[in-house]
Amino acid sequence: MLPHRFQYHRPDNLEQVFELLDRYGDDVAPYAGGTELLLALKARVLRYEHLVDLKRVPGLKGVCESDGQIVIGALSSHFSLATDPIVKRLVPAYAALSDNIANIRVRVSGTIGGNLCFAEPHADPPAMLAALGASLTLRGRDGQRRVAMADFIEGEFTTVRGPAEVLTEVRIPAPAASARYAYCSFGHLERPAVGIAAGYCPERGTPHYRIWAGAIAGRPAQLRSVEDALEGVPPDKLGDVLAEAASAAAQELPAHDDLQGSADYKRHLAAVLTRRAVEQAAGLQPRRKAA
Amino acid sequence: MDATERMMLSFTLNGRPVEVDVEPSDLLLDVLRNRLGLKGTKRSCDVEVCGACTVLMNGLPVSSCTTLAADADGQTVLTIEGVAQGGELDRVQRAFVEHAGMQCGFCTPGMVLATTALLNVNPKPDNAEIRHFLRGNICRCTGYIKILEAVKSLV
Known part of the structure; x- marks a missing residue:
């Protein structure tokens, strides 16, 4: 068992997620793959009264191409990106990076959205996504906004994501064929x-x-x-x-x-x-x- | 979406349906070992590095030391106890026995399950792919050569 008990919420849609994040404020953490959050809870570095599990919210996983962009659902695991045919074809270097994160178990559980939002400095994806000119979609109750990857992480464990916002997708402009x-x-x-x-x-x-x-x-x-x-x-x-x-x-x-x-x-x-x-x-x- | 103090999980464990009530803060490793009596899954590093706690979730390896039991709800979990069928070791286990791919045996359940997952997703891995996939499973008896020989014999 983890050192502190918490209440666990498993919402079915983003509206419920926003409501929970709004209701519990500083006492709540969005929960994705858990590869970093659970370690911090076990080590007593972080403590939350509520976890909101995003993994069963539909529409947050998978990769598609849209208007010259590669659109990656934030709940996609590193393993799924390492093996995704679109990622491998259009941004092979990012697929290779995903295939070399930590170990196979972390790649299977860990998500790109969790990795970016946790903002542990010793992480692989942020520099690559910044070089690729990626942007991130943050959604909240009042709508959504796009933030350049270059501007998303402010410092160690700190991002511009608001407490009631959810990172829903990563958009990478498809590189030119010659790049x-x-x-x-x-x-x-x-x-x-x-x-x-x-x-x-x-x-x-x-x-x-x-x-x-x-x-x-x-x-x-x-x-x-x-x-x-x-x-x-x-x-x-x-x-x-x-x-x-x-x-x-x-x-x-x-x-x-x-x-x-x-x-x-x-x-x-x-x-x-x-x-x-x-x-x-x-x-x-x-x-x-x-x- | 209601918050839960305790929750009833239903999932497929080693091919059979299982129900168990847990606290949200329970880790999958503890529920497997202490509630369901499956002691083959080991706690070692407790930080997702060593692989001794490996179980397969929907066919892919996860660190049960850093996975909430709640995450197993509705999923399919395989532990080392579910690998042998009808009292017969499966081909991965037999390969580890035949090639002496273990010394103390503490890492072996994780090694066997990681190998099982590797062969699920890539039935014909080359040497580099085997090493890459098993890189996160640590053997502190330094027995990697025999382990790799066992895995190679399955390709």
Whole structure:
């Protein structure tokens, strides 16, 4: 049994969810996969009098294509996204990322919506979804609003989601056929110490790059200085430009010491992983230093 | 949608319908072990990392240490006790026996169930796919080679 008792609600529709969230305010938590919430309850880090289980609310799971966007129900598990034919076809790098989160049991239970709303900094999806230009749909009693993934997470365990709002879907603009994305992460535990998402997006022959750093700071950080340095640089000319820009940008990241490593170590990882992720997105073979 | 102090769960457990009343804060692992007497599912790390508490929910592995019993309501749950049929070990269990894919045996129920799920979703996994799927099941006797040989023998 968990350390604290709570009341459990299993609403059938979103109207009931909104009513419960409204009625119980600070005493209630939406409950999705539970892979993070239940751990925090067990560890006595969080305590709620009420859990509202979202898993049986219809319409919150699954993936579809709509108006050039990939629309992902927030209650979709990482496992379902790793194996989804639409995700695999249109954003294979995100499918691969989903297939490497934690372990198979966490991927089966854990949901993308729960992952984003819990906003644990050492998570894989936020940086990639930000690089892909994803937006999130938040619904409440009075309607819905769209928030860019880039603006959703404010800091550690903090998002712009209001207490009576529910994240219902993640929308990813389908990348151009010529665009390629990659995600490189490293951590000695099941969570990433640092994860870098990179996109190579040529437009009319001119290469553009999108690069986001995840896990290292309280929220995903866009590496604009690296993007600017690489603007227009074709893959076969990345070489030293990329290495220097990645190292310089990594030194500026607001890293701090934690269980995942020291700030210096994580900045080193960020430089290395930025280089690897960009090279991978640009279609270059992995480069290894001579022994 | 009414809040419940206690709740009656109905689900399919090891192929049979079962009903059990629980508190909302009860974890599936505790209900399986302490209420239903199924001690094959182990508590070890208690934080979803080690895989000793693995059960299959609708054919896929979950950590019963970090799953509410309430989540089993209406679902199909398989524990290690439900793998053998009619007193005969199933092919995954036999492979672990034949290849000595265990030492102390504490992780073995989770290993067998994870392997069962792997073969459900991917009947012909290659070596990398086997390692990837079983990465979250930890054996502290360091017996992975024999376990992998057992799984490979099933492909």
